[in-house]
Amino acid sequence: MSITIQIPSALRAFTDRKPEIAVEGKTVREAIGALADAYPDIRPHLFDASGALRAFVNIYVAGKNIRHADGIETVLPDGEILALVPAIAGGAGQ
Amino acid sequence: MSVIPDGRLADLSPGDFARYSRHLILPEVGLEGQRRLKAARVLVVGTGGLGAPLALYLAAAGVGTLGLIDFDTVETSNLQRQIIHSTRDVDRPKVASARDRVLGINPDARVITHDTRLTSENALEILGGYDIVADGTDNFPTRYLVNDAAVLLGIPVVYGSIFQFEGQASVFYAREGPCYRCLYPAPPPPGLVPSCGEGGVLGVLPGIIGCIQANEVIKLIVGAAARGGETLIGRLLLLDAWRMQFRTLTLEKDPDCPICGARPTIHTLVDYAEFCGLTRATEETPVEEITARELKTRLDRGEPIQLIDIREPHERAIFQFAGAKAIPFGQLMRRKDEFDPDHDAVFICKIGQRSIHAIRALRDAGYAGRMLNLKDGSNAWARDVAPHLPQY
Numbered sequence: 001m002s003i004t005i006q007i008p009s010a011l012r013a014f015t016d017r018k019p020e021i022a023v024e025g026k027t028v029r030e031a032i033g034a035l036a037d038a039y040p041d042i043r044p045h046l047f048d049a050s051g052a053l054r055a056f057v058n059i060y061v062a063g064k065n066i067r068h069a070d071g072i073e074t075v076l077p078d079g080e081i082l083a084l085v086p087a088i089a090g091g092a093g094q
Numbered sequence: 095m096s097v098i099p100d101g102r103l104a105d106l107s108p109g110d111f112a113r114y115s116r117h118l119i120l121p122e123v124g125l126e127g128q129r130r131l132k133a134a135r136v137l138v139v140g141t142g143g144l145g146a147p148l149a150l151y152l153a154a155a156g157v158g159t160l161g162l163i164d165f166d167t168v169e170t171s172n173l174q175r176q177i178i179h180s181t182r183d184v185d186r187p188k189v190a191s192a193r194d195r196v197l198g199i200n201p202d203a204r205v206i207t208h209d210t211r212l213t214s215e216n217a218l219e220i221l222g223g224y225d226i227v228a229d230g231t232d233n234f235p236t237r238y239l240v241n242d243a244a245v246l247l248g249i250p251v252v253y254g255s256i257f258q259f260e261g262q263a264s265v266f267y268a269r270e271g272p273c274y275r276c277l278y279p280a281p282p283p284p285g286l287v288p289s290c291g292e293g294g295v296l297g298v299l300p301g302i303i304g305c306i307q308a309n310e311v312i313k314l315i316v317g318a319a320a321r322g323g324e325t326l327i328g329r330l331l332l333l334d335a336w337r338m339q340f341r342t343l344t345l346e347k348d349p350d351c352p353i354c355g356a357r358p359t360i361h362t363l364v365d366y367a368e369f370c371g372l373t374r375a376t377e378e379t380p381v382e383e384i385t386a387r388e389l390k391t392r393l394d395r396g397e398p399i400q401l402i403d404i405r406e407p408h409e410r411a412i413f414q415f416a417g418a419k420a421i422p423f424g425q426l427m428r429r430k431d432e433f434d435p436d437h438d439a440v441f442i443c444k445i446g447q448r449s450i451h452a453i454r455a456l457r458d459a460g461y462a463g464r465m466l467n468l469k470d471g472s473n474a475w476a477r478d479v480a481p482h483l484p485q486y
Contacts, residue, residue, distance in 0.1 A: 008260055009257050009258035009259055009260040009293075009334075010257050010258070010260070010293070013293075013406070013422065013423060013424035014424040015424075016424075019334075019337065040427045040428055041423075041424050041425060041426065041427045041428060042424075043427075044455065045282075054280075054282070055278065055279045055280035056278050056280060056281055056282040058277065058278070060343055063343060063344060064344065065343070065344075065345075065346065068346055083341075083343075085330070085332065085343065086282070087234070087255075087277075087278040087281060087282060088255045088256065088257040088260065088262060089231070089232060089233050089234045089237055089255060089257075090143075090232055090255060090256040090257045090293075090295055090300075
């Protein structure tokens with residue numbers, strides 16, 4: 001099952017600046033796990049110390065937040081696009 | 095429905111008819127919409143990259159009362175994107191500079207400046223004087239503070255946020271849809287998401303996102319939803335300006351949201367620095383620091399110090415740190431075996447922030463050697479030791 005993960009700017013420092021990464025996986029857990037295996041520096045940004053998905057990263061599959069589907073166990077059809085949407089704060093000042 | 099009730103419509107002056115004629119002949123705005131705009135009170139939080147186009151366009155559009163809040167002064171590095179400020183405004187308070195520009199565009203606007211930091215103590219009082227808040231801040235504590243205060247007051251937040259080439263915009267209005275906490279229940283731990291000061295931002299990006307915010311503010315005021323329009327309530331607009339792709343994601347209200355859900359547990363403003371983890375636990379081992387001058391002294395003595403430059407390749411192109419091994423922040427975990435735990439390692443970034451997080455991450459990953467943070471980063475080295483090198 002080939003899945004495309006869209007990497008936002010805020011996380012591209014950990015994927016050699018690549019905006020999209022192709023991985024294998026049948027569920028969100030497998031796909032994100034494969035991403036973290038390939039790019040270990042991104043792991044602490046996606047999972048906390050207990051292995052749970054971090055609350056400041058939303059994952060969208062087919063335009064829907066997985067929190068409103070089956071969460072990290074959401075099943076991915078072959079060829080699906082998975083978008084990581086982290087909180088960003090830039091705006092004024094600095 | 096407009097956020098400005100019918101009973102508050104303001105009368106237009108004879109001069110207003112000429113100034114706003116392009117609005118008056120738009121059926122969706124018209125005389126009634128312009129009267130609502132004149133009656134409206136909008137607070138722009140932050141007069142930086144996002145606040146600049148917001149304040150300029152809202153003033154031009156005829157928003158009657160504009161609040162501007164910022165505690166900062168104008169710096170040269172702001173001018174690449176904060177087009178409300180001019181070169182001659184450097185070192186002036188941002189709200190004073192912004193006020194001048196706003197009144198230059200529209201002398202009839204009532205401008206209220208708040209030259210202060212928004213805090214849990216003053217937020218309800220300040221926001222309470224406005225119909226809409228436009229959020230152009232640059233940090234997570236203020237974003238959660240603005241969200242919570244707006245939910246408690248029952249007013250909408252027109253949200254925008256930017257990083258590098260990427261922007262987000264939405265309208266968080268708990269009466270009609272989700273709030274910011276429904277989307278992001280908790281902020282990232284400090285340092286995990288870099289700031290624009292470290293990650294950079296394309297100068298026009300806040301211009302684009304700030305204009306989208308101004309558009310949403312105007313739509314809420316004229317009541318676009320009742321006139322065939324759609325606001326960003328319940329939707330998150332994402333822009334990748336480098337690939338020029340817009341996407342819209344659906345946002346759902348979280349029934350368990352602690353502030354706007356069915357059984358809220360937050361009824362007052364909290365300590366947002368603590369909520370965002372900025373007040374560090376006292377039991378945490380502090381990161382050792384070394385100043386640029388101390389490092390120079392030790393290097394001159396010929397001590398075997400490992401210099402680790404964790405800046406990105408394009409930053410090293412601004413200047414190379416002599417004798418340093420280059421390992422970008424995003425590759426540290428993969429390459430941690432390249433360090434020698436028998437010798438002190440000094441970590442170097444631009445301002446000494448990413449390097450703190452690098453040291454903590456390596457410590458968490460089990461690296462046992464001594465690690466020191468170059469205080470204030472390569473900018474301090476350029477300032478105190480090697481003035482021929484640029485600070486950026």
